Amino acid sequence: MTFEEGFESLPLWLRPPPQGFVASDLDHLPGLPMHAELIDGSLAFFAPQTCFHSRALALFETALHAATLPELRVRSRITIILDEVQRPEPDLIVIKADDADHPNRTFYRGQDVVLVVEVISQDTRPRDTKRKPLLYAEAGIPHFWLTETQTDQLIVRVHELDSATGAYTCTGVHSDRLKLTVPFDVDIDLTTIDRM
Incomplete structure (x- = not known):
């Protein structure tokens, strides 16, 4: 499998666009895990709550x-x-x-x-x-x-x-x-x- 094929097989929320994600993307990325946040154009996630x-x-x-x-x-x-x-x-x-x-x-x-x-x-x-x-x-x-x-x-x-x-x-x-x-x-x- 080539890098390009591997990249294309990733969920959309793992494939940032060249300019990074923008705030509105959080409402439209299919399969995005709950409680994702956007910091400096990058997605951030939370571990299970204690x-x-x-x-x-x-x-x-x-x-x-x-x-x-x-x-x-x-x-x-x-x-x-x-x-x-x-x-x-x-x-x-x-x-x-x-x-x-x-x-x-x-x-x-x-x-x-x-x-x-x-x-x-x-x-x-x-x-x-x-x-x-x-x-x-x-x-x-x-x-x-x-x-x-x-x-x-x-x-x-x-x-x-x-x-x-x-x-x-x-x-x-x-x-x-x-x-x-x-x-x-x-x-x-x-x-x-x-x-x-």
Whole structure:
């Protein structure tokens, strides 16, 4: 088998076009695995979710649904288009309510996002801690939470966008309780993750 024959036998989602993939490709590639995201024009995938990851998502999603203002909505595991070659899939986002929130919608736009929450997994650590925060900041998303476990304790690093620098500033590291007034009032007992 020649290289060309081998290449042609690959699924379409494994064969990037010469210019790389673009954001709209994620809606049209047949057989694309669930939860694929586009970072810098390249497809990225997730390993199976761990129990910790699942429990952290449940904790934050429940708390954010209870805390958000009527003009905001919470969404999980849905992509956001930041530009033509950036379409990450955060763990959770809080968005401005949109009358066009169709049930078959597959993405939101960066300008609609108020808060991004990423729960670090071993396979996503480099993207979650380095590349994605830069992308979210460049898109002007005002709030970013980065969460992980350290010695069986949930840690949340809260970041706010500094309008002067266009970069995130860490405004606090929380381990037992997450109590904030921006982007809205929220009070989360982080120790309840053990009961999720």
